[in-house]
Amino acid sequence: MTGTNADINPAAAVAANARCFADTVAVRYEGGDLTYAELDDRAARLATVLAEGGVGAGDRVAYVGLNSATFFVTMLAAFRLGAIYVPVNFRLAGPELRAVLEKSGAVTAVVEEGHRAEVDSIKDGTALKRFLLVDDDPAVPVSQQPGAGWEGWSALIVAAAPHPTVIPRTFDDPAVLMFTSGTTGLPKGVILTHGNVWWNSVNVDSRLDTRRGDITYASAPLFHIGALNSFALRMLVRGGTVAIRRTFDPQQFIDDLLELKVNSMFVVPAMLQALTRVPGVFEKDYSALRSVVVAGAPVPPSLIEQFAAAGVLLQQAWGLSETAPFATHLPAEKTVERLGSAGIPMPYTEVRVVDSTTNVPVEAGVSGEIVVRGPNVTPGYWENPEATAAAFDEDGWFHSGDIGYLDPDGYLYIVDRLKDMIISGGENVYPAEVERVLSDMPGVTDVAVVGTADDEWGETVVAVCSIAEGHDITLEDVRAYAAERVARYKLPRRLKIVEMVPRNASGKLDKVSIRSLLEG
Template identity: 35%
Template sequence: MFDEIPDMAAKRAEISPDATAFVEADTGRKWRFDEINLAANGVARGLGQAGLGEGDRLAILCLNCVEFFIILFACQKTGIVLCPLNWRQPAPELVDTLEPVGAKALIHDAAQALLATEVAQACAIPVLDIKTDVAGWIGAGTQAPAARVPAIRPWYLLFTSGTTGRPKAVIQTARMAWANAINISQATRMTSADTSVNFLPLFHTAGINLYTLPLFLLGGCSTVLPKFEPGQIFDLLKQGKVSQFFGVPAIYQSFSLLPDVGGIEWGAIGCGCGGAPLPEPLIRFFAGHGARVLNGMGMTETGPTVFLMDPENAEKKIGSVGRAQMLTEMRLDGVAEGKPGTGEIQLKGANVTPGYFQNEKATRDAFTDDGWLRTGDIGRRDEDGYIFVVDRIKDMYISGGENVYPAEVERVLNEHEDVLEAAVISMPDDKWGEVGAAFIIVRPGSVLDPTELRSWSRARLAAYKVPVRVTLVEDFPRTAAGKVRKPELKAMLP
């Protein structure tokens, strides 16, 4: 892709200045594209006056708000690198996350003031308040010539969830953002006429990029909620204010349990899902209400969109994440190009990160010698070219010499009428080396006998795949993206 691209906020304001870019859910305030650009110009100037310049890292700790995106665009204009922090984490964890990247200041909202102060004091950096410092800068915004920005210059950093150790800072660039916008818009048929809702946390790639930033680049509008409020989101869907929706499986599960789920015109909404596979029963449930929920797959390292199922085959190819989208190349390690087979999914393209910030070893380990990103996911390509994610390489275990993929077992368990959600991990076994342990969330109003579930599973799975232990739980420990924290499940084993 290009070496330089236009300043995103300025270019969008030039094309559609009077169109609405954002709506604040709590206040109803509407922000036009020209207002966003003016505000970003003001913040860019204010950050400079505060002593920040190109290459400096700026941490931010806040709930979802329009000001976050204004600050994000201001950082693009100036070359300052934004570092969104997870407000769910305690101060010591945030300090541990932030110290390696060397932030120069920390911006916070009112809800995170105490936490931000504690983190900033530990890191010996100043704090800036969104509603005072930043608001003043926004109000002083003026027109400025549209700049061009280096396409692969670090724009913001997203920290991995830390499920496999200390979080790494994944570099995000303007080129990645445009590649993601192209990948997701051609897959969903998204246009400037579309509307979406921003509620996933902004310290996660889905909060920024699914679908808020791509929709901004296309000239569409997003309603911004401070955080996930099922009732508020459901009302927006019922009122027809959302034409493109993205959620993780847990969100679709919560919707499916609502008595008025049929009151939404699902057929008029483009529904995407990621973070984990959407179980087949849920796909069929929403299909019965007119929705074709499209499974997809991506990573923080890929901006994130790589795969998304096409609507025409969503029910025919249940379990598939579709094909690699326009600006992403994909190969299966050890499988001939275009041929059916199973191997690690490896990726290359404009949407792939240049690496991890100030971490050469992690960057080197993440790529093959010929420059392909190792995903750590095992994929299967069928005879029609559709990709099915089999499981994470690290989650696979060997029982009595046989490979077992927990995701396969979970798919079967999720088909049981009394199971709302299943998660499977391995546990040591003296005879077989490793065996499966299943954690089950029971569907509300149902009663589930673990022994009966194991018997039911034996008719559908090879004996070595049937979990030896079944534990009923209220919920799973999850990441901000809704993924199950399997290391924490292992810690729950006796």
């Protein structure tokens, strides 16, 4: 026996936990906690509702809403039927939302009240046949009865008998259809199989200090693979507790860590930057916190040092939606020693750096494109064979589009996105390098660096900054500060001050929106 036909459906694991640990709290949520027995029962009843509406194996079920217990109930109900779960970015505007729902081919949508009008406005032309409104979450009160075409899901769930079975899922069966953030273009649907999800969990369990009874904290958006598959989904499989917040609030975040004695969490650098502005944040006792994974963007070294001094060891990781999500991880004990590194390859994942033109591996210390191969890597993009063919080479390596280098000991350092590289006067400028420098500049609260067309230089470097109250920063100030830390050809030649630097819901800089600020 090879084990390749083993059932790795998370819904089956949750059902087993409901039998063995019925009264253990699975989901802690402001709209109401759920034990494993309650979570499994609600998912089983919703599975019956979905099946009665025609959902079967391979169909897509979309969720449009913020972090909530409903997110997991919907996901597990879909998994029970062998359906594919489509968690939708709740910040998408109408045309973007239409594109995701159209491309996914979702036949049923579970929607929170705050997104009903948006879904209503774009539903025509999609494959959606059924619309379920979440009407029993105290955190999301429904202002009026569902309109035409909408069904309140609470009455349906109460009336439904629990679906008696969980369809077995193996390594090649699709589990989640997750759309990329689209910071540099149109989003693509990333197919993540049950095997991709499972192997990432094995990687995480092998490298990080996680335990079956842990409490993990989810305030980063769960529609992002980092928040969903770093700890949250795995915690439900293992029988621990997922504490959910609908959105990120810095003070609430700190209070929750202390009150709940959180053991693990996924965060993005922008969240950490916000935490540093909470009074007394570095004077608290975070001894229960063992595993803090930071990804989504490079972390300024000064931020790592600040948290390390307070006993919180930030473990940088690198990956994408396509790697489910982690390809590399920096062990906690190396946090300060390898300051700024995104770590070493996960145990069951291969990573190398190649010349982006020749596809030949480069030497240690030389920057190139990061490529990945392993069982956690997506098989491709949903109904997009051209994009799939472009992303994989003939040897099965996935080309990430990220630029980085490996040091002589095999530790990865991220330089930037290949598409974001600026060519100014024949020199390559990596915006992320300049952003890391300027993020430490006194008075700068957030920063993005982009290139714009320039008649003399081809492209010129532009810094887009938000500034702390009471500070006044000029282009000359920025150039003088950066000149002590990077080569002169990398210095910004333009400065744009904005109230808030655009970021997407995943915490990544939204380069499309940022460039639009410079137009005209």
